Amino acid sequence: MDIVTAQEMYERDRVTVEAVGLEGKMLMENAGRAVTQDMLRHISPQHKIVILIGAGNNGGDGFVIARTLMNLNYDVEAWQVVPDGKITGDAKAHKEIFLASGHPLKMYSHSSEDLESSLCHADVCIDAMLGIGADGRLREPLAEIVYLCNEQAILRLAVDVPTGVPADEGVEKFDAFHAHFTTIIEAPKLSAFLQHAKPFYGEWSVVEIGLPKQKLPNCSRRLWGVQDVKRTLPERDAHSHKGTHGKGLFVGGSLFMPGSVAMSARAALRSGAGLVAIATDEQAIPSVSPYVQEATFVELKEEGQAVSGYDAVAVGMGLGRRPYCGKVVKQLMQEVDGPLLIDADGLHLLKGSLDELERRSAPTVLTPHPGEFAHLTGLTAPEVLQSPFVYSREFAERYGAYIVLKGPSTIITAPDGEQRVDRSGNAGLAKGGSGDVLSGILISMIMQSNGLMDALSNGCVLHGYTAELLVEAGHSKVDLLASDVIEGLSRTFRTLSS
Numbered sequence: 001m002d003i004v005t006a007q008e009m010y011e012r013d014r015v016t017v018e019a020v021g022l023e024g025k026m027l028m029e030n031a032g033r034a035v036t037q038d039m040l041r042h043i044s045p046q047h048k049i050v051i052l053i054g055a056g057n058n059g060g061d062g063f064v065i066a067r068t069l070m071n072l073n074y075d076v077e078a079w080q081v082v083p084d085g086k087i088t089g090d091a092k093a094h095k096e097i098f099l100a101s102g103h104p105l106k107m108y109s110h111s112s113e114d115l116e117s118s119l120c121h122a123d124v125c126i127d128a129m130l131g132i133g134a135d136g137r138l139r140e141p142l143a144e145i146v147y148l149c150n151e152q153a154i155l156r157l158a159v160d161v162p163t164g165v166p167a168d169e170g171v172e173k174f175d176a177f178h179a180h181f182t183t184i185i186e187a188p189k190l191s192a193f194l195q196h197a198k199p200f201y202g203e204w205s206v207v208e209i210g211l212p213k214q215k216l217p218n219c220s221r222r223l224w225g226v227q228d229v230k231r232t233l234p235e236r237d238a239h240s241h242k243g244t245h246g247k248g249l250f251v252g253g254s255l256f257m258p259g260s261v262a263m264s265a266r267a268a269l270r271s272g273a274g275l276v277a278i279a280t281d282e283q284a285i286p287s288v289s290p291y292v293q294e295a296t297f298v299e300l301k302e303e304g305q306a307v308s309g310y311d312a313v314a315v316g317m318g319l320g321r322r323p324y325c326g327k328v329v330k331q332l333m334q335e336v337d338g339p340l341l342i343d344a345d346g347l348h349l350l351k352g353s354l355d356e357l358e359r360r361s362a363p364t365v366l367t368p369h370p371g372e373f374a375h376l377t378g379l380t381a382p383e384v385l386q387s388p389f390v391y392s393r394e395f396a397e398r399y400g401a402y403i404v405l406k407g408p409s410t411i412i413t414a415p416d417g418e419q420r421v422d423r424s425g426n427a428g429l430a431k432g433g434s435g436d437v438l439s440g441i442l443i444s445m446i447m448q449s450n451g452l453m454d455a456l457s458n459g460c461v462l463h464g465y466t467a468e469l470l471v472e473a474g475h476s477k478v479d480l481l482a483s484d485v486i487e488g489l490s491r492t493f494r495t496l497s498s
């Protein structure tokens with residue numbers, strides 16, 4: 001499923017109207033009906049419903065939704081919250097159809113008392129005030145109406161985008177309708193994946209309104225989920241041997257942080273890697289080896305390691321930040337001629353050798369969380385969180401690297417700017433060790449897949465989906481450990497192949 005900016009959505013509407021002749025009025029009818037159908041999941045015939053209708057096409061959708069619900073005999077009060085003169089074009093046409101159908105329309109005047117009393121007696125409030133056309137902070141009377149709605153103990157449903165939420169990234173502060181559920185039209189907008197905007201959407205679903213898929217412009221962003229993994233995960237060949245599934249090297253771990261590299265290596269094996277070697281401090285080997293008995297070991301040396309003969313290398317997990325570790329990361333960037341994944345301490349140390357990153361011709365994968373990405377880019381973490389799509393694309397293009405920007409919505413970016421979003425997982429993953437496990441799964445996927453983007457996207461979903469399955473099957477989001485996710489991979493692979 002594509003993920004679009006407001007501009008890209010307008011372009012899709014334009015192409016639909018111009019290239020295939022589906023008129024705007026017809027699209028609005030489709031949109032209103034599809035949204036109603038979706039919202040009926042949350043509405044019962046006993047509910048009193050208030051629908052709030054704004055000036056633009058989002059309001060136009062509102063007229064269609066109100067008419068559809070009224071025709072189905074639902075108890076609906078439709079409120080137009082802007083002056084008549086502001087309603088134009090397709091929205092005006094649908095207002096006329098609404099009125100000609102004999103349905104009553106209430107007008108919001110300067111005093112909010114009437115609307116407040118209606119909201120007080122309602123069970124459900126549908127927000128069709130503002131969609132992707134929101135421009136700047138909410139102006140009156142919308143700001144006050146949104147405040148009133150958010151104050152009520154009422155089920156709040158939003159059409160396309162909750163009023164006040166910018167569709168795109170880059171906006172720091174806004175007031176907005178706090179929806180429990182949002183029905184998004186055709187494609188989720190960027191803000192549905194931003195930490196500060198996402199809560200306003202509540203749970204969301206997407207409805208299709210008849211845009212001609214074959215004619216739409218290509219989109220460089222898409223959502224990646226379990227179905228995509230099923231479609232693209234390589235099958236294990238019955239005639240394969242351990243070499244077929246790749247030999248990975250994990251560089252990291254230290255006397256006081258032996259667990260990280262151990263978990264990465266074990267996660268790689270659990271997700272199908274054929275052979276795993278670990279380069280770590282000599283003193284760490286006795287504590288790492290019992291946890292990953294299948295691994296072989298090499299001693300991590302200040303003067304450099306032998307890096308040939310591996311299909312992929314990961315560095316950073318539990319490596320520490322001792323002065324010589326920076327040299328280790330630099331040496332790997334210079335000498336690893338296959339895929340190199342840099343995580344955790346490796347990312348911290350990378351900051352001093354970004355020129356090496358730019359020089360690398362083999363693929364490099366960076367797996368930062370927003371704090372690590374902020375450190376790498378010189379941005380602040382709030383800046384990263386406000387505009388993760390644009391900043392990760394800029395960095396990936398500039399340095400020719402793959403970026404896996406981790407979070408509740410993980411954004412995976414290729415050097416050519418292609419982006420995938422994985423929103424699997426749960427709060428149980430917000431624990432030490434999760435990143436190490438993810439790195440192990442990613443290395444394993446990199447070694448077994450043809451394309452790097454599929455490998456990274458599938459790895460992220462496998463990690464998140466495993467946490468979901470574990471919480472369904474008896475764990476809680478509180479007790480879940482990163483090591484449970486490693487052991488849970490067996491259930492995930494079984495589920496995916498059934």
Ligand SMILES: NC(=O)C1=CN([C@@H]2O[C@H](COP(=O)(O)OP(=O)(O)OC[C@H]3O[C@@H](n4cnc5c(N)ncnc54)[C@H](O)[C@@H]3O)[C@@H](O)[C@H]2O)[C@@H](O)CC1
Pocket residue numbers: 010013024027028031054055056057058059060061086129130131132133134135136137138139140142159160161185209
């Ligand atoms: N053909 C299309 O373009 C379709 C559009 N659809 C709907 O149309 C929406 C987009 O329509 P529009 O482009 O008309 O935009 P909106 O309906 O989001 O709103 C634009 C209007 O809101 C007012 N406004 C903007 N910012 C404001 C603020 N901060 N405070 C108060 N008022 C503000 C403007 O005066 C303008 O009249 C989508 O979200 C979707 O719901 C659907 O009907 C499907 C088809």
Ligand SMILES: [K+]
Pocket residue numbers: 058127128129130131158159160161162163
């Ligand atoms: K809305």
